Amino acid sequence: MTGELSAQATPTELSFEGALRPGSLDEFVGQAKVRKQLRLLLDAATIQQRSPDHILLAGPPGLGKTTLSMIVAAELEKPLHQTSGPAIQHAGDLAAVLSALTPGEVLFIDEIHRMARSAEEMLYLAMEDFRIDIMVGKGAGATSIPLELAPFTLVGATTRAGLLPNPLRDRFGFTAHLEFYADDELADVVRRAARLLDFEIAPDGIGEISRRSRGTPRIANRLLRRVRDYCLVHGTPGDTESVHAALHLYDVDEQGLDRLDREVLYAVVERFGGGPVGLSTLAVSVGEEAETIESVVEPFLVRSGLLTRTPRGRMATRRAWEATGIPMPDAL
Numbered sequence: 001m002t003g004e005l006s007a008q009a010t011p012t013e014l015s016f017e018g019a020l021r022p023g024s025l026d027e028f029v030g031q032a033k034v035r036k037q038l039r040l041l042l043d044a045a046t047i048q049q050r051s052p053d054h055i056l057l058a059g060p061p062g063l064g065k066t067t068l069s070m071i072v073a074a075e076l077e078k079p080l081h082q083t084s085g086p087a088i089q090h091a092g093d094l095a096a097v098l099s100a101l102t103p104g105e106v107l108f109i110d111e112i113h114r115m116a117r118s119a120e121e122m123l124y125l126a127m128e129d130f131r132i133d134i135m136v137g138k139g140a141g142a143t144s145i146p147l148e149l150a151p152f153t154l155v156g157a158t159t160r161a162g163l164l165p166n167p168l169r170d171r172f173g174f175t176a177h178l179e180f181y182a183d184d185e186l187a188d189v190v191r192r193a194a195r196l197l198d199f200e201i202a203p204d205g206i207g208e209i210s211r212r213s214r215g216t217p218r219i220a221n222r223l224l225r226r227v228r229d230y231c232l233v234h235g236t237p238g239d240t241e242s243v244h245a246a247l248h249l250y251d252v253d254e255q256g257l258d259r260l261d262r263e264v265l266y267a268v269v270e271r272f273g274g275g276p277v278g279l280s281t282l283a284v285s286v287g288e289e290a291e292t293i294e295s296v297v298e299p300f301l302v303r304s305g306l307l308t309r310t311p312r313g314r315m316a317t318r319r320a321w322e323a324t325g326i327p328m329p330d331a332l
Contacts (some may be wrong), residue, residue: 030185053173058161062218065157069108085114113163115176180215201238276313
């Protein structure tokens with residue numbers, strides 16, 4: 001169930017979710033402050049008939065960064081070119097992308113913090129002056145040829161804003177920090193998705209899905225699809241009982257914890273006496289990669305108050321002991 005709840009999505013899932021994506025800022029649910037800021041930015045650029053300032057979208061996976069980039073292009077009525085940081089490993093890769101942009105086009109770079117350093121340095125000049133310098137030749141005979149670019153708007157998305165170098169971060173005219181969704185906002189997301197999928201679901205069922213979605217719309221949409229699949233296969237209505245049965249089948253408990261979450265929690269509490277325990281040791285004990293524990297499981301457990309990170313390692317909180325039902329030692 002880790003893949004089911006992870007905010008990272010496969011290409012097939014993303015194509016399915018494309019049908020549920022809002023097409024404008026007015027349709028976008030949640031992130032009210034960011035929506036107002038973006039609206040002002042885009043309207044001002046439209047009035048002045050220029051490309052908007054470059055935009056940086058920062059926040060955890062699944063909160064709508066890609067969707068907002070599409071909305072920016074739609075609101076401006078300009079084409080959108082999408083790429084990702086890992087795909088740009090050389091300055092030449094970025095030069096090929098930038099030189100193909102049309103005037104006013106929106107360039108979206110996902111996981112922009114994972115771009116190659118040489119490409120980042122080329123991007124500095126492109127963002128400020130809309131030109132790049134291309135080196136021709138090698139050694140003493142190498143020459144720099146300036147290449148003018150069409151004005152464009154860069155929308156960068158990152159899940160780890162702290163890894164962006166300051167010179168790159170400072171060149172964005174607007175930085176939006178996306179926050180996790182509240183349960184009532186997620187309920188609106190689920191309600192809208194159910195309507196688009198033509199799936200009738202009870203109000204209590206909507207609330208149950210929103211509470212177990214870890215504050216992430218992508219997870220809420222995914223759980224809704226699993227509930228719809230359950231009702232379709234078993235021929236049951238989308239009532240509360242069916243929602244509970246479907247989520248139980250996929251190992252999603254009342255707190256939104258999945259199988260791997262619980263394994264990590266029980267490992268810290270039961271095997272290591274509440275901690276502290278190192279990340280690598282914890283990963284080996286549950287048979288997962290350390291990166292998966294750190295980037296997928298740990299953030300939610302920490303945010304839920306079930307786990308804490310200390311200089312000596314991960315430690316379980318009192319709430320974690322209560323959640324596992326294991327008596328907390330008096331010494332703790």
